Amino acid sequence: MRFSHSIQFNAVPDWSSHYIAYSNLKKLIYQLEKTVHQQSAGDAESRPLIQHEDPEVVFGRALDVELEKISSFYVVKEKELMEEVNDLLRDVGTFEEETGSTEGELRPPPTQSISDNRIPTRAVRLGSTSGRSRVSTEDGIEDSEDEGDETTALNTGRKRRSSFGRRKSVPANMMASTTDMTASTDLTRSVRRDSMAFDDYAEQAVLFSSGIMLKKRIVTLYVQLCELKSYIQLNQTGFRKVLKKFDKIMDRQMRAKYMETYVDSAYPFRPETAKGLEEYINKMVKAYMAIVTNGDEEVATRDLRSHLREHVVWERNTVWRELIGLERRAEAASLGHALLGRDADPKKLLRQGDDERLIPIKEISTPIGRFKLPAWLFSSAMLTLVAIIVIFFLLLFIPIMEKPEQQNCLALLVLVSLLWATESIPLFVTSLTIPFFCVVLNVFREKDLPHKRLGSKDATAAVFAAMWTPVIMLLLGGFTLAAALSKCSIDKRIATFVLSKAGTEPKTVLLANMAVAAVASMLISNVAAPVLCFGIIEPMLRNLPAGSDMSKAVIMGIALASNIGGMLSPIASPQNVVALGIMEPAGAPTWGQWFFIVIPVGIISIALIWLLLVVTFRPGKGTTIVPIRPVRDPFTGLQWFVSIVTLATIGLWCASHQLESVFGDMGVIAIIPIVLFFGVGILTKEDFNNFPWTIIILAAGGLSLGKAVNSSGLLHTVTEAITLRVKDYSLYGILVVFSSLILVIATFISHTVAALIILPLVFDVGNGLAEPHPTLLVMSGVLMCSAAMALPTSGFPNMSKFSSSIGYRGQKDADLCVLAAILKEDPAGQRYLQVKHFISRGVPSSLITMVVVITVGYGAMTITGM
Incomplete structure (x- = not known):
C-alpha cells in the first residue's frame, strides 16, 4: 500500500487535519521538478508558479509549516492526556484505599433486591472525574460530554466537537442523576439502618460501579495514548519518505540533513518524549492490573491490547465502509451504463443482498404481466452468446463431414473459436468447456485404430493429459x-x-x-x-x-x-x-x-x-x-x-x-x-x-x-x-x-x-x-x-x-x-x-x-x- 493511502487508513479520524500533508508535499515536489526543467517553457498560464528559488528552500519552508503544525498539536494533546492520566491515578489510589487493597479484582455484588437507591457521594466523585475534563480547541476551552457505556471502550469519545481532541466523560444520564443520588444519600444519612447485611451489599455495589468506571477510563486513556504514540511514528515516517522522494526526483541530498537538524530535534520526535509517553502507557497497564486483573501484568497487557485492537478495527472499518460505499456506487453507475446503454436510467437498479450491490434491471411486458429481469440478459454479449449456441447446435445436426466424430469436432471448433473471438464469456472459461465437450461429444479416436472412437473414460484421460504438458x-x-x-x-x-x-x-x-x-x-x-x-x-x-x-x-x-x-x-x-x-x-x-x-x-x-x-x-x-x-x-x-x-x-x-x-x-x-x-x-x-x-x-x-x-x-x-x-x-x-x-x-x-x-x-x-x-x-x-x-x-x-x-x-x-x-x-x-x-x-x-x-x-x- 502506498504511504499516502497508509496514512489515510491509520490516522485517527478526528486528528486527520493534523497529520503531515503527504500528498500535498508530493505535488509540490513535482511542481518544483517541472520548475527546474522548464522554467521558461510554455505560456504564462501553464508555466510553474514557483520560479527563481532554490527548490530546497521552497520545500524546506513547506516542511517547516508541517513540522510546526504537528508539534503544536502534539504539545496540546499530550498536556491534555497527561492531566487526565494524573486525575485517573489519583482516583485509582482513592479506590484502593477504600477497598483496603492495592490489588483488587472487579467482582459483581451478590444478587439481592434493595429497598432504596442510596449511593454515597464518593461514587459520583470517582466516576465523574473524567467527565469534566476541559479540552483545548481552536476557539477556546470547552467542556465535553460522553455517550459511552460502562463495559467497553469501543464507543468512548465518538461524539466530539473539538478539533484537537476527543470528548470524554461519563454518560449523561449518570450526570443528570448525580444531584438526586446525593440528595437521597444526605436525606437518609440519619435514618436507622435496617440490617448489616444490607449495608454490606450496598457497599459492594458502590465499589463495583466505581471499579467499572475506572476500568473504562483506563482503557480509554490507554487507547488514546497508543494513538498518540502512533501519531508520532506515522508523521516521522511521513517526513522520512517525502524527503526521500524529494532527493530522488530532484537529485539532492536533503533528507539526512533535515531529519537530523529539524525533525529529530523537534519535541514530538525526541527520544525522551517517546520514553515519557511509554511510561504513561505503562502506568495505565499498572492501573489496570490494580483494578481489574489482581496484579497479573500479562493478562492486563493482553486485555488492553485487545481493547486497542478492537478500537482500531472499528475506526478502520468505518473509513473502509465509507470508501467502499463510494466505490460501489460508482461501480453500479458504470455497470448500469455498460449494460443499459447511454440512455440508462440510474433509478432502474435492483438492490440485492445485504451488501446492497446494485444491479441494473429491465422491465418487460408479457401477456401474463410485467416482469423485472437483470439487464445483462438483454445485453449484446448475451444475444451474441445465444446466437453462437444456436450455430453450435445447427452444426451438430446438419451433416457436413462424413464421420460423426469429425462433425462433432467441427461444431466444437466453431463454438470455441466464436466464443474466443467475441469474448461473450471470459477466454479461460471457454477453455474450460473444451475438455467437457471433448468427452461428451466423443471426438477422440483410438491412436492405433483410427476408426474406433474412445469411450468417455479413456477420452477423459486423453484430454486432460493434453492439457498438462x-x-x-x-x-x-x-x-x-x-x-x-x-x-x-x-x-x-x-x-x-x-x-x-x-x-x-x-x-x-x-x-x-x-x-x-x-x-x-x-x-x-x-x-x-x-x-x-x-x-x-x-x-x-x-x-x-x-x-x-x-x-x-x-x-x-x-x-x-x-x-x-x-x-x-x-x-x-x-x-x-x-x-x-x-x-x-x-x-x-x-x-x-x-x-x-x-x-x-x-x-x-x-x-x-x-x-x-x-x-x-x-x-x-x-x-x-x-x-x-x-x-x-x-x-x-x-x-x-x-x-x-x-x-x-x-x-x-x-x-x-x-x-x-x-x-x-x-x-x-x-x-x-x-x-x-x-x-x-x-x-x-x-x-x-x-x-x-x-x-x-x-x-x-x-x-x-x-x-x-x-x-x-x-x-x-x-x-x-x-x-x-x-x-x-x-x-x-x-x-x-x-x-x-x-x-x-x-x-x-x-x-x-x-x-x-x-x-x-x-x-x-x-x-x-x-x-x-x-x-x-x-x-x-x-x-x-x-x-x-x-x-x-x-x-x-x-x-x-x-x-x-x-x-x-x-x-x-x-x-x-x-x-x-x-x-x-x-x-x-x-x-x-x-x-x-x-x-x-x-x-x-x-x-x-x-x-x-x-x-x-x-x-x-x-x-x-x-
Whole structure:
C-alpha cells in the first residue's frame, strides 16, 4: 500500500487535519521538478508558479509549516492526556484505599433486591472525574460530554466537537442523576439502618460501579495514548519518505540533513518524549492490573491490547465502509451504463443482498404481466452468446463431414473459436468447456485404430493429459522468473541504467525506451514490460509540455516495441509457448535457433518503426528531456542470487537439446527456478496465486483443442482440402499467404487465440507438402501473431467496454501493451493517445514487421534448416 493511502487508513479520524500533508508535499515536489526543467517553457498560464528559488528552500519552508503544525498539536494533546492520566491515578489510589487493597479484582455484588437507591457521594466523585475534563480547541476551552457505556471502550469519545481532541466523560444520564443520588444519600444519612447485611451489599455495589468506571477510563486513556504514540511514528515516517522522494526526483541530498537538524530535534520526535509517553502507557497497564486483573501484568497487557485492537478495527472499518460505499456506487453507475446503454436510467437498479450491490434491471411486458429481469440478459454479449449456441447446435445436426466424430469436432471448433473471438464469456472459461465437450461429444479416436472412437473414460484421460504438458510447465517457469526479477527490482535497475545513458536527445531517448521495452518483454513477458517502462518514464512525461509529440511518440514506441519483444524469446508471450507445443512432434527449435532467427527480425523491425515514429511525430521539435537517473543502491546478495539463477536457467534452456538425455524437456528445467525461488522464500504463495492463471488455462485449453482436432481426423481432412488448393504454390508463396492471413486475424482477436486456432492447421499444411516444412511455417506464423499491432484492442469489444473492464480482461496478452498505452493519462486526466494515433502508426508498423519476417526471418529460418 502506498504511504499516502497508509496514512489515510491509520490516522485517527478526528486528528486527520493534523497529520503531515503527504500528498500535498508530493505535488509540490513535482511542481518544483517541472520548475527546474522548464522554467521558461510554455505560456504564462501553464508555466510553474514557483520560479527563481532554490527548490530546497521552497520545500524546506513547506516542511517547516508541517513540522510546526504537528508539534503544536502534539504539545496540546499530550498536556491534555497527561492531566487526565494524573486525575485517573489519583482516583485509582482513592479506590484502593477504600477497598483496603492495592490489588483488587472487579467482582459483581451478590444478587439481592434493595429497598432504596442510596449511593454515597464518593461514587459520583470517582466516576465523574473524567467527565469534566476541559479540552483545548481552536476557539477556546470547552467542556465535553460522553455517550459511552460502562463495559467497553469501543464507543468512548465518538461524539466530539473539538478539533484537537476527543470528548470524554461519563454518560449523561449518570450526570443528570448525580444531584438526586446525593440528595437521597444526605436525606437518609440519619435514618436507622435496617440490617448489616444490607449495608454490606450496598457497599459492594458502590465499589463495583466505581471499579467499572475506572476500568473504562483506563482503557480509554490507554487507547488514546497508543494513538498518540502512533501519531508520532506515522508523521516521522511521513517526513522520512517525502524527503526521500524529494532527493530522488530532484537529485539532492536533503533528507539526512533535515531529519537530523529539524525533525529529530523537534519535541514530538525526541527520544525522551517517546520514553515519557511509554511510561504513561505503562502506568495505565499498572492501573489496570490494580483494578481489574489482581496484579497479573500479562493478562492486563493482553486485555488492553485487545481493547486497542478492537478500537482500531472499528475506526478502520468505518473509513473502509465509507470508501467502499463510494466505490460501489460508482461501480453500479458504470455497470448500469455498460449494460443499459447511454440512455440508462440510474433509478432502474435492483438492490440485492445485504451488501446492497446494485444491479441494473429491465422491465418487460408479457401477456401474463410485467416482469423485472437483470439487464445483462438483454445485453449484446448475451444475444451474441445465444446466437453462437444456436450455430453450435445447427452444426451438430446438419451433416457436413462424413464421420460423426469429425462433425462433432467441427461444431466444437466453431463454438470455441466464436466464443474466443467475441469474448461473450471470459477466454479461460471457454477453455474450460473444451475438455467437457471433448468427452461428451466423443471426438477422440483410438491412436492405433483410427476408426474406433474412445469411450468417455479413456477420452477423459486423453484430454486432460493434453492439457498438462511440459509446455505448461515452461510457461510457469517463465512466470516465476518474471516475478522474481520484478520483486527484486532487477528489471527496473537494468532499465533505468540503460535509459540513464541515453542522454537528453529526443530521438535517442525514444530509441532507448523502445529497446528497453523490447528486452524487458523478452525477459518478463510483454504484458508486464509496458507497465514497468511507463513507470520509469513517468518523471519525463510529467515535465513535457501538455500535448507534446514526444509524449505520444515514446508511449507509442514502448507499446509497439513491447509487441516486437513478444517474439524475442520462447517465454516472452503465451503464443510462443503454444507454438513450441505444436512444433514438438517435428522437433521444436532450440533457444539458440530461436534467438538466431528473431534477434535480427526484432532489431530491424524496431529500427524501422522508430524511423516511422520520428518522421510522423517529429518528437525533437521544441522538446526538453529530463534525464532518467539510475538506481544508486548497491546490488544486494539477493539480487545477485536471482540474477545468477535466471541466467543459469536461460542457459540450460538454450542447451536443452544437448541436455535432452539429462532433463528430457525444457519443462523439467523450468522446475529449477520454481523450487529455488519459492523454496528459499524469495517468492511466496501469494506470488504463486498471483500468476496469470487465466493465461495458463487458456493455453491448456488450446492444447486440448488441438489434440481433439487432430485425434478426430478433422485437421487431416481440412489440411488435405487446403493442400490441394496451394499445391502449386512455392514454399515462399504459402509462407506469404499464411503470414498475411494470421496478421489480419490476430489484429482483431487475441494473439494467443489466433495461435491456438490457426497454428495447428499451418503445421499440418506444412507437413503435407511435397517437401515438408511445418516448423518453418509455424515459426513464421507465431512471429506474425506478435506483429499484429494495428489496433488499440485485439477483439471486437469497443474501448469503453475495455476501459471499464481492464481487470477482467487480463487474458489479452500482447494486446495489453497497446491497451495500456491508449489508457495512459496525463496529470490533467487527458489521454496521451487516441485511436487514430494507433491506426495511423500501428497499421504501417504491422506491415513493416511482416515484410521483415518474410524476408530476413525467412532467410534465417532457411539457414537453420527448418
